[in-house]
Amino acid sequence: MRSYFIAGNWKMHKTVGETVSLINELKNSLKGVSHKVLVAPPFTALDAAVKAAEGSNILVGAQNMSNKESGAHTGEVSVVMLKDLGVGCVILGHSERRIIYKESDAFINEKVKLALVHGLEVILCVGETLEEREAGKAETVVNEQLEKGLSGISEDKLPRITIAYEPVWAIGTGKTATPEDADEIHASARKKIAALYSQAAADAMLIQYGGSVKPDNAKELMAMDNIDGALVGGAALDSASFTAIARFDS
Numbered sequence: 289m290r291s292y293f294i295a296g297n298w299k300m301h302k303t304v305g306e307t308v309s310l311i312n313e314l315k316n317s318l319k320g321v322s323h324k325v326l327v328a329p330p331f332t333a334l335d336a337a338v339k340a341a342e343g344s345n346i347l348v349g350a351q352n353m354s355n356k357e358s359g360a361h362t363g364e365v366s367v368v369m370l371k372d373l374g375v376g377c378v379i380l381g382h383s384e385r386r387i388i389y390k391e392s393d394a395f396i397n398e399k400v401k402l403a404l405v406h407g408l409e410v411i412l413c414v415g416e417t418l419e420e421r422e423a424g425k426a427e428t429v430v431n432e433q434l435e436k437g438l439s440g441i442s443e444d445k446l447p448r449i450t451i452a453y454e455p456v457w458a459i460g461t462g463k464t465a466t467p468e469d470a471d472e473i474h475a476s477a478r479k480k481i482a483a484l485y486s487q488a489a490a491d492a493m494l495i496q497y498g499g500s501v502k503p504d505n506a507k508e509l510m511a512m513d514n515i516d517g518a519l520v521g522g523a524a525l526d527s528a529s530f531t532a533i534a535r536f537d538s
């Protein structure tokens with residue numbers, strides 16, 4: 289049986305003070321939630337976030353990291369630095385990284401492997417653009433991103449990986465994939481995991497949906513067989529809306 293995993297990707301929002309306030313609110317509002325809940329503030333607020341979340345059921349993740357452990361990489365943040373802060377998870381391959389910062393599947397794969405070597409959990413994002421969807425290529429694109437993103441990763445590491453299916457056209461646009469459309473891609477991604485690894489690995493893999501998840505659509509998305517959680521952007525910036533999403537089942 290898979291359990292749910294709701295994650296908030298704060299993107300480039302929230303100062304240290306705002307981060308601490310939001311986490312303090314969430315600590316109260318999310319008390320007793322039994323599935324996994326994570327927030328991913330910007331790098332500058334991670335230290336404060338880890339401290340604020342201490343003793344609660346809220347996990348703290350980063351939104352990105354370098355593909356290298358250390359060295360001459362101006363402006364980058366390494367996995368070692370994240371671990372040093374007590375960060376336990378990292379989002380990799382977000383479409384904003386892929387599209388704006390030109391991160392390739394191979395580059396993302398290096399990061400995934402490095403995060404796993406250091407014992408971090410990974411949320412690996414995949415998803416097609418509107419053009420690709422309209423050309424009937426959504427499944428192919430997602431499956432290819434999965435195969436390349438997971439290249440060289442052994443099955444025993446998969447429990448530390450969550451897949452986030454985020455159709456690019458649904459991110460920040462208010463357009464959500466219908467639960468049925470999303471589930472179709474989730475099912476095909478799961479089939480791909482079975483082909484790459486095993487049916488057991490596919491059955492156990494958590495696959496989040498992301499793209500304009502809001503309090504009023506979370507429940508119907510989570511009701512789908514192959515949707516195991518959400519990666520939430522805009523609606524994660526407010527305690528009431530993130531709480532409503534994280535508590536979709538109560």
Ligand code: PGA
Nearest residue numbers: 459460499500520521522
């Ligand atoms: P959104 O973002 O919920 O604002 O659409 C989701 C994401 O980019 O992870």
